[in-house]
Amino acid sequence: MEEKKDRIFQVEKIESDFRFDREVANIFDDMLNRSIPFYRQVIEATGEILLKTMPDNPKIYDLGCSTGNTLIYLASILKDKKPELIGVDNSRDMVEKAREKAKAYNKKIEFVVSDIEKIEIKNADAVIMNYTLQFIRPLKRPQIIEKIYNGLKENGIFILSEKVIFEHPKLNRNFVEIYYNFKKKQGYSELEIAKKREALENVLIPFTINENIQLLKNAGFSYTTPFFQWINFTSFIGIK
Numbered sequence: 001m002e003e004k005k006d007r008i009f010q011v012e013k014i015e016s017d018f019r020f021d022r023e024v025a026n027i028f029d030d031m032l033n034r035s036i037p038f039y040r041q042v043i044e045a046t047g048e049i050l051l052k053t054m055p056d057n058p059k060i061y062d063l064g065c066s067t068g069n070t071l072i073y074l075a076s077i078l079k080d081k082k083p084e085l086i087g088v089d090n091s092r093d094m095v096e097k098a099r100e101k102a103k104a105y106n107k108k109i110e111f112v113v114s115d116i117e118k119i120e121i122k123n124a125d126a127v128i129m130n131y132t133l134q135f136i137r138p139l140k141r142p143q144i145i146e147k148i149y150n151g152l153k154e155n156g157i158f159i160l161s162e163k164v165i166f167e168h169p170k171l172n173r174n175f176v177e178i179y180y181n182f183k184k185k186q187g188y189s190e191l192e193i194a195k196k197r198e199a200l201e202n203v204l205i206p207f208t209i210n211e212n213i214q215l216l217k218n219a220g221f222s223y224t225t226p227f228f229q230w231i232n233f234t235s236f237i238g239i240k
């Protein structure tokens with residue numbers, strides 16, 4: 001499918017906080033590919049993990065599924081297991097894009113427009129939540145992780161990817177700069193990077209790696225570990 005280029009922060013003035021609206025949904029695949037280091041590789045690694053761990057007919061949720069990239073990939077790689085795939089996102093514009101793409105790729109995936117706080121998770125073999133918990137108010141995070149834990153079957157898998165911060169202030173600053181250099185190499189200007197940083201302030205609230213691990217442990221996951229990290233982006237796995 002044709003991919004439209006992200007020019008969201010090339011405008012003169014940003015009047016509002018970052019939102020997952022139609023304008024963003026239209027260019028979101030380009031934004032994801034150029035803003036999240038190893039975005040594609042994390043999706044592929046998730047597929048490999050689920051290929052090894054999922055039974056036949058697994059029920060798999062993707063919370064904050066955006067335009068459906070992960071589920072569309074899983075529909076291919078897990079096709080012999082005949083998975084039931086459910087994507088949840090509270091942005092109608094994102095879900096419309098996801099449905100359009102799934103149709104174009106001829107993949108059977110259920111996409112639901114709903115807030116993660118409101119959905120019911122039941123009998124899940126796996127739950128994926130990539131780069132989305134960071135947009136949920138910190139106080140609400142424990143109850144969401146508990147709901148995911150409760151909705152998983154025994155030995156179920158939780159995959160969580162997040163932008164993270166570090167307790168060491170100087171290292172943290174260096175890592176943020178390295179990340180912005182990554183964005184520059186992806187073709188974003190200093191001004192675009194600065195404007196997006198402003199729009200994301202108080203909207204994207206990253207935790208440390210330890211805080212994320214603790215969230216999973218407190219919810220009851222019997223084992224949890226990071227399985228991928230590039231500077232300030234980390235992917236975790238939790239096993240029920």
Ligand SMILES: C[S@@+](CC[C@H](N)C(=O)[O-])C[C@H]1O[C@@H](n2cnc3c(N)ncnc32)[C@H](O)[C@@H]1O
Binds near residue numbers: 091
């Ligand atoms: C950075 S994107 C996620 C990217 C996606 N998981 C992927 O890997 O392609 C964050 C998504 O979370 C959604 N979102 C944020 N808060 C949400 C909430 N409370 N309930 C449901 N979706 C939410 C946004 O609409 C957005 O599509």
Ligand SMILES: O=C(O)C(=O)C[C@]1(C(=O)O)C=C[C@@H](O)C=C1
Binds near residue numbers: 035036196197204
């Ligand atoms: O932190 C940034 O500057 C980003 O662009 C990261 C990030 C994310 O991690 O979700 C922020 C918003 C978009 O959803 C895509 C990427």
